[in-house]
Amino acid sequence: MRNNKKIAFIPFCFALLLLFLFTRQALAADLLPSWNDGKTKQSIIEFVAKVTKAGLPDFVPVAERIATFDNDGTLWAEQPMYFQFLFALDRVKALAPQHPEWQDKEPFASLLKGDVKGALAGGERAMVEIVMATHAGMTTEEFEKIVKDWVATAKHPKFKRPYTECVYQPMLELLAYLRAKGFKTFIVSGGGIEFMRPWTERVYGIPPEQVIGSSIKTKFEMRDGKPVLVRLPELNFIDDKTGKPVGINEHIGRRPVAAFGNSDGDQQMLEWTQAGPGARLMMLVHHDDAVREFAYGAESKIGTFSDGLMAEAKKNGWTVISMKNDWKRIFAWEQ
Amino acid sequence: MRNNKKIAFIPFCFALLLLFLFTRQALAADLLPSWNDGKTKQSIIEFVAKVTKAGLPDFVPVAERIATFDNDGTLWAEQPMYFQFLFALDRVKALAPQHPEWQDKEPFASLLKGDVKGALAGGERAMVEIVMATHAGMTTEEFEKIVKDWVATAKHPKFKRPYTECVYQPMLELLAYLRAKGFKTFIVSGGGIEFMRPWTERVYGIPPEQVIGSSIKTKFEMRDGKPVLVRLPELNFIDDKTGKPVGINEHIGRRPVAAFGNSDGDQQMLEWTQAGPGARLMMLVHHDDAVREFAYGAESKIGTFSDGLMAEAKKNGWTVISMKNDWKRIFAWEQ
Numbered sequence: 001m002r003n004n005k006k007i008a009f010i011p012f013c014f015a016l017l018l019l020f021l022f023t024r025q026a027l028a029a030d031l032l033p034s035w036n037d038g039k040t041k042q043s044i045i046e047f048v049a050k051v052t053k054a055g056l057p058d059f060v061p062v063a064e065r066i067a068t069f070d071n072d073g074t075l076w077a078e079q080p081m082y083f084q085f086l087f088a089l090d091r092v093k094a095l096a097p098q099h100p101e102w103q104d105k106e107p108f109a110s111l112l113k114g115d116v117k118g119a120l121a122g123g124e125r126a127m128v129e130i131v132m133a134t135h136a137g138m139t140t141e142e143f144e145k146i147v148k149d150w151v152a153t154a155k156h157p158k159f160k161r162p163y164t165e166c167v168y169q170p171m172l173e174l175l176a177y178l179r180a181k182g183f184k185t186f187i188v189s190g191g192g193i194e195f196m197r198p199w200t201e202r203v204y205g206i207p208p209e210q211v212i213g214s215s216i217k218t219k220f221e222m223r224d225g226k227p228v229l230v231r232l233p234e235l236n237f238i239d240d241k242t243g244k245p246v247g248i249n250e251h252i253g254r255r256p257v258a259a260f261g262n263s264d265g266d267q268q269m270l271e272w273t274q275a276g277p278g279a280r281l282m283m284l285v286h287h288d289d290a291v292r293e294f295a296y297g298a299e300s301k302i303g304t305f306s307d308g309l310m311a312e313a314k315k316n317g318w319t320v321i322s323m324k325n326d327w328k329r330i331f332a333w334e335q
Numbered sequence: 336m337r338n339n340k341k342i343a344f345i346p347f348c349f350a351l352l353l354l355f356l357f358t359r360q361a362l363a364a365d366l367l368p369s370w371n372d373g374k375t376k377q378s379i380i381e382f383v384a385k386v387t388k389a390g391l392p393d394f395v396p397v398a399e400r401i402a403t404f405d406n407d408g409t410l411w412a413e414q415p416m417y418f419q420f421l422f423a424l425d426r427v428k429a430l431a432p433q434h435p436e437w438q439d440k441e442p443f444a445s446l447l448k449g450d451v452k453g454a455l456a457g458g459e460r461a462m463v464e465i466v467m468a469t470h471a472g473m474t475t476e477e478f479e480k481i482v483k484d485w486v487a488t489a490k491h492p493k494f495k496r497p498y499t500e501c502v503y504q505p506m507l508e509l510l511a512y513l514r515a516k517g518f519k520t521f522i523v524s525g526g527g528i529e530f531m532r533p534w535t536e537r538v539y540g541i542p543p544e545q546v547i548g549s550s551i552k553t554k555f556e557m558r559d560g561k562p563v564l565v566r567l568p569e570l571n572f573i574d575d576k577t578g579k580p581v582g583i584n585e586h587i588g589r590r591p592v593a594a595f596g597n598s599d600g601d602q603q604m605l606e607w608t609q610a611g612p613g614a615r616l617m618m619l620v621h622h623d624d625a626v627r628e629f630a631y632g633a634e635s636k637i638g639t640f641s642d643g644l645m646a647e648a649k650k651n652g653w654t655v656i657s658m659k660n661d662w663k664r665i666f667a668w669e670q
Contacts, residue, residue, distance in 0.1 A: 063542055140584055184544070197588045207398055208588030209519070209544075218584060220577035220603055227606045229584055236585075242555035249475055249553060249564055250571075251586060253532045253543030268555055271562045 031177040033328070034170040040283075040326040043319045044174065047281040051257060052181050058279035062182040066256040068248060068269060069175070071189035071196060071213075073262040074285050075204060077166040079294040080157060084195050087150055089116070091134035099133075108133070132233035135192065136216055139228040147198045161333065164203045168285075169332045171260075175204055178258070186210045186256075188248055190240035190265055194231075212247045214239045240265045245272035262287070264304050270318060282318040284309070289324040292334070366512040368663070369505040375618075375661040378654045379509065382616040386592060387516050393614035397517040401591040403583060403604060404510070406524035406531060406548075408597040409620050410539060411502040412491060414629040418498045419530050422485055424451070426469035434468075443468070467568035470527065471551055474563040482533045496668065499538045503620075504669075505662045506595075510539055513593070521545045521591075523583055525575035525600050529566075547586045549574045575600045580607035597622070599639045605653060617653040619644070624659040627669070 035041040051060040072078035092102070092111050102108035107126035110118035120126055135143070156166045175185050187196060187206055193213030200206045215236040218229040239247040245268050248256065259266070259273035262285040270282040286305060288295050297305050313320050323330060370376040386395040407413035427437070427446050437443035442461035445453035455461055470478070491501045510520050522531060522541055528548030535541045550571040553564040574582040580603050583591065593616040594601070594608035605617040621640055623630050632640050648655050658665060 063536065066544075193585070193588070201398065209401075209586065211588065215585065218581050220580050220607075222606075227580065227603065227610050229580060245555050245562065245564060246553050250528070250550065251544065253528070253546060268562065271557075272555075275562050 031180065032170070032173050034173055036326055036328050038326060040319055040321055044177075044281065044283075047258070047279055048178070048181050050279045060257055060278065064254060064257065065178075065181070065183040066186065066252060066254050067178050067183045067258040068186045068188040068212075068252075068256040068260070068273070069171070070261040070263070070266050070269070071187050071191055073287065074260055074266070075167055075171050075175075075187070076163065077156060077159070077293065078262075079287070079296060082191070083154075083156075083163045084191050086154065086157075087147070087195065088130050088134045090150065090154065091146075092130065095134065128235070131192075132216070135195075136231045136233035139223075139230055140194065140218060141228070143194055143231055144198050147195055151199050159331070164199055165333060166331065167203060168327070169329055169334075170327045171285075172204070172332075174260075175206070179205070183258070184210065186212060186248075186252060188212045188239065188244050188259075188269060190214055190238070190243075192216075193239075212239055212251045214243075242268050244269035248272065257281070259283075260285070262305060264306050264309050267309055267312060270316070274316060274318075282316070283321055284313055284318055285321045286323065288322055289327075289330065292330045293323060366515065367505070367508050369508055371661055371663050373661060375654055375656055379512075379616065379618075382593070382614055383513070383516050385614045395592055395613065399589060399592065400513075400516070400518040401521065401587060401589050402513050402518045402593040403521045403523040403547075403587075403591040403595070403608070404506070405596040405598070405601050405604070406522050406526055408622065409503075409595055409601070410506050410510075410522070411498065412494070412628060413597075414622070414631060415492060417526070418489075418491075419526050421489065421492075422482070422530065423465050423469045425485065425489065426481075427465065430469065463570070466527075467551070470530075471566045471568040474558075474565055475529065475553060476563070478529055478566055479533050482530055486534050494666070499534055500668060501666065502538060503662070504664055504667045506620075507539070507667075509595075510541070514540070518593070519545065521547060521583075521587060523547045523574065523579050523594075523604060525549055525573070525578075527551075528574070547574055547582045549578075577603050579604035583607065592616070594618075595620070597640060599641050599644050602644055602647060605651070609651060609653075617651070618656055619648055619653055620656045620658065623657055624662075624665065627665045628658060 032041060032044070050056055050058040051065070053059060069075055072082055076083070089111060092108060096102055096112055099108070102112060107119035107122050107130055111130070119130070138146070151162070151164060154163065155161055156163050159166055178185055185206055187200060187204070187210065189196060189212070191213050193211055193215045196213055197208040197211050200211050201208065217232045217234045217236045219232055221228055221230055237243065237247065241264070244266065248269065255276045256273045257276065257279070258281040259270050260283045261269060266284070270284070274280050274282055284305070287293060310320070312318070367376060367379070385391055385393040386400070388394060404410055407417055411418070424446060427443060431437055431443075431447055434443070437447060442454035442457050442465055446465070454465070473481070486497070486499060489498065490496060491498050494501055513520055520541055522535060522539070522545065524531060524547070526548050528546055528550045531548055532543040532546050535546050536543065552567045552569045552571045554567055556563055556565050572578065572582065576599070579601065583604065590611045591608045592611065592614070594605050595618045596604060597620040601619070605619070609615050609617055619640070622628060645655070647653070656662075
């Protein structure tokens with residue numbers, strides 16, 4: 001009798017263990033409902049389990065649970081054009097009446113004729129001129145209002161919806177999942193820091209102090225006895241490629257344990273993240289879904305996911321997210 | 336009978352109200368035990384009550400409860416010398432064997448003879464040379480270790496204790512009190528951001544991502560296949576005077592509702608804080624206690640609280656903290 005009981009006890013424990021594992025898995029899965037089951041989703045859940053369970057060798061205290069996310073192409077759509085570039089184009093049009101000289105001056109003349117390609121023929125210098133003409137010359141408060149007003153009405157050219165609805169539902173779930181597990185989530189984007197801050201809290205739940213981006217210089221001034229910060233037409237920081245670890249160090253002062261990107265501009269951020277001790281999670285969103293979103297890679301001028309990056313990902317063991325295969329749905333408004 | 340009951344009810348309510356107010360006051364007071372009762376302490380408690388009670392006109396949502404603190408002279412002692420300057424002097428001595436040329440080169444030659452005044456005769460340029468020679472040329476990780484090792488052993492020249500024990504107990508209580516009320520507390524200091532971060536979490540409970548300071552440039556590099564950030568001998572940002580609102584905007588992207596300083600270098604931070612809508616709290620620590628700490632003002636070369644600043648404080652309604660009168664004790668190790 002006693003022996004029989006003992007023998008029966010083993011499968012009972014085994015069943016309990018299975019039930020426990022299954023429940024944990026099911027609970028975790030519930031927090032990522034837009035992710036298809038598979039290796040990619042599994043790598044997220046396994047990483048989080050490793051670093052959040054006290055006693056495990058890879059445990060990371062809450063204060064050190066830093067996760068960084070690129071924005072364009074990682075959290076929201078970046079094709080057929082960066083949203084911030086659309087903003088700049090609209091601003092050129094809005095400001096044109098105050099700048100009659102733009103009619104004969106590149107890159108503005110081409111832009112005003114609707115010839116974006118012609119305007120960008122001037123390369124990086126043309127780009128900087130467009131940015132400075134549209135992003136500088138006002139106070140930080142004035143700029144915030146301009147961005148807010150514009151973001152409220154501008155729409156994505158393909159999806160015909162506000163850009164703030166063209167955010168990836170699986171990534172929203174991932175942000176919320178990580179935060180539920182004690183992570184602090186940061187944006188680390190090549191985009192303008194003050195272009196993102198007016199809406200990141202509402203859209204991603206990421207407050208302005210957790211947004212890192214490119215910036216122009218500002219200057220403190222007293223205007224009619226009131227202090228203002230004036231945006232100057234002078235580059236301050238480019239938060240891209242090798243700039244991303246620099247920006248992370250400057251703003252966070254702590255190495256991330258997880259980093260998410262989608263282009264060559266994110267490679268150094270992922271390298272920097274991986275170089276720390278213990279378990280790390282590095283992921284790249286691959287745009288391979290022409291039907292539901294876009295499919296692009298090395299041939300694309302923006303949002304480049306080059307063959308070199310894919311080789312790096314393989315070599316370093318980074319997880320590549322296939323939008324087509326790993327995401328049940330891409331946008332919240334999909335069926 | 337009924338009328339009598341009604342009449343008795345009024346003093347009863349009044350007594351209840353008094354009890355309630357007294358209890359609230361007593362509870363709040365308990366969180367600031369090193370502050371003497373009086374106008375200064377009262378201004379803190381009243382401000383916090385105004386901005387944290389839902390329904391009141393000055394209510395501030397938790398996400399917007401940002402409080403910024405200067406460090407040197409506001410959270411810890413800055414006399415007779417900035418701690419970071421002592422660090423630089425010790426580093427010059429430690430590095431001298433690798434720099435035989437310093438024996439004949441100012442400002443190093445004077446420093447190595449113990450003549451600080453002579454070294455600083457070279458003004459700002461001498462200062463920058465000392466900073467670059469001691470703060471640049473290593474990776475961020477190496478620098479962090481140098482700072483940690485030094486901070487663990489170096490002592491304050493007057494108090495003969497580690498500098499990290501020369502922090503103001505009333506300010507530690509204020510930091511904790513504000514955090515308990517939903518505030519995010521930031522350091523906004525003219526000191527080096529990477530000099531502070533290795534110890535602010537332990538000493539003040541302020542994590543590295545909530546530390547803003549002056550900085551030199553860093554550069555991402557691969558060394559033996561490992562990514563590092565190398566500290567370059569080039570100024571990046573001076574977080575002082577008009578630089579403080581600029582640094583706050585860059586790192587936080589949100590205007591503080593409370594700001595604490597102690598010198599002319601903090602004036603613009605307080606102006607910037609005050610210029611927002613609703614209730615605001617601006618405070619300046621005044622060093623007027625020669626017995627327990629130091630007494631200094633306009634005549635002092637560092638940590639200047641000029642007559643002009645005192646006039647600004649009066650004009651703008653900022654609260655001046657008298658260390659002598661408002662603080663029951665200054666350091667935790669006092670009786």
